[in-house]
Amino acid sequence: MPHYLRSLLCALAEARYLNRTLVVDLSLCLAASYAGGMPEEGKRLAFYIDIEHLQSMVGIVEHKQFWEDWDRWGAQGQLGVRIIEDTRVAPIKFSKARDPLIVRKFGDVEPGNYWYNVCEGEAERMLRPPQGAIRWAPSLMHIVDGIISRMQGDFDSVHVGGDGENLRGRIEENVNGGRQVYVAGEGINILVDVLKLKYSNVHYLDGFEELWETDSKWFLEMKRLNGGVPVEFDGYMRELVDKEVFLKGKKKFEVFG
Template sequence: GFALGVYARPNSEPSQISPPSTMDPSRPLLGRGAFLSSSAHAAAAIILIAFLLLTLLRLPLSPSISIYTPAPLASTPHHHLQHQDHEDQEQEDASSCDLSSPLDCADPRLFHLMMRSAIDAFPAVHFARFGRPVPGDPPSASCDMAWRARTNASASASPTATTKDYRRFAIARDPHTCAYSVTSIGDYHSGPNARKPRPGASNATAAPPPPPLSRSQFAAATYLSYHGGGDRCKLMPHYMRSLLCALAEARYLNRTLVLDLSLCLAASYTAAGMPEEGKRLAFYFDIDHLRSSVVNIIEERQFWEDWDRWGAQGQLGLRLIEDTRVAATKFSKAKDTLIVRKFGDVEPGNYWYHVCEGEAERVLPPPRHAIRLAPSLMSIVDDIILSMQQDFDSVHVGGSVEDLIQRIEDGVDVGRQVYIAGEGINTVSMEVLKAKYNNLRYLDEFQRLWRKDSKWFLEMKRLNGGVPVKFDGYMRELVDREVFLKGKKKVEVLR
């Protein structure tokens, strides 16, 4: 139990109950008559004092009496009192703390804790603003929060540009006090509940097919189609040159581009060393950005289904052009619903990019600015950059490993972290280099970002209708080159 003591404040009003030691036995008592003899007086006084003491000891404390407890002395077991109070508070909190209940992600205290945790966890990131947290999955143990931020690397390219991310925060609650703590923060785009949904977005495994167009809707637009050609299964620089030409002409003519969004990957990018069909352009590049920044694009298969329904009977006009030397300026005012450029079977005269050469070159500049990596690949790039120093140098290898070693020794500051990119990089050669320079990094060190339990793998499987997608050679090349371009000091090692 507690030992209670009654203390008087200095210079305060007298307490309602005066300690016995302050009583003056010479004062007359209530109801007292004539003075007694000295002996009788002493005896009476002793009896009276004893009676008062016994009465006081049995007197109950009234709730209206204020007891002042001064600061404890060194010998006072104050820590015991605090511990007892803390235990009582924990018992009181535990009775109202249901750990299985959903987290209150809107709690300002939790919001501030998540912000501080993010700032501490990512010192190389400059946060612009945070979104309000929302329940994660499971809602009893996580909250998702979005933010806009920039890194030092991105700031050098565009000081005002920011990128959006949304992460899942694992939240723990103390079983006694219900106090919050952040136990972990997920990887890039791990908190989808905090993502602002795009108009018409779907959570289905694969995107649903677009609804069929009515005749009036289909006829309201005009179209440009490239048919045939020898660009399939070529190296990606060749394919991209032809694709940019088609985009440029469709933009110049202000027509929707009819495009096969599947592609054949060249043998040099595949593990089997054979061309591989069944790839999707969206695996590599941001199709939505192309549509919004250059020209509208319609899937080839969908277009021909609609054409068979509304245009094949001659109801809509079609113009066929079989000579790639006919410049777009010659038919820019054509009123036909569809213009088809038909390419022959003889290479190299049947490559799409020939359309943009000669007379047409001045009016068909390639829209290179519109080519962005697919968001799934950019997430890998961002994670690699975040795992490195704020400022790092980069080297792109186009020659032999011996050329690389010489260039590192001659021109790279070995005191800084260096990212090595290029098709000549392999684990054996890099481990030899890292034995001498321990600050070197290269792509294969980050394989966890595309293994089967990664966000990239799951997102690609969703885009591909539930069928897994391999991280192929062209994806490697795109990611490798993008990280190289983010380096502060960039060095090309050529043959």
């Protein structure tokens, strides 16, 4: 997913530089590390990103609809197409192209076939990825807001990396014992139990799972968007929500084992 977003931002920057509309595949393959051990194809980008905001910032069209229209227009073989087959070809080299369609082709070898490579090297000076175009999906931010609301917006936050034995001590050195504490990170259940011995209000992501359970607003909305098929609150969604809640803490600390 991070590679995908980096590539998407680069593609948007290139399209803006060329003053063209970007044809975008609004589905993605979720990496195995976020999908229970197996890559998951066909995840809708709208589950993660605010597509309406993206469309308000830059010119994009969904690739399936584009190719359906392209075929309906009878455009194949009649309208010019410029093929760019190397990510090292900077957009300035074809910025004056008059072809109605420019297609970048990528090889099969990773990571050389990621679009973000286009924005490196010679093109780095001219391409400015539009960082403000990416916002997380409103459905995920609703969960973030729900968690913060349950903590009444007044909490300190800790992001934990690793599992060293001295994590507890580092947290206690930095966080006041009278404060609500939100602990972000993976595999922190045991640490949270230990911290509860000192802190009366310790929170972590799984303590708010009612916000994405089967009767939650998030679950029902995702099921509707997905044509009646339930959507899992997957590993990347967990990571996004966890990080956003952490960033909303009054005081923020990161500790590593």
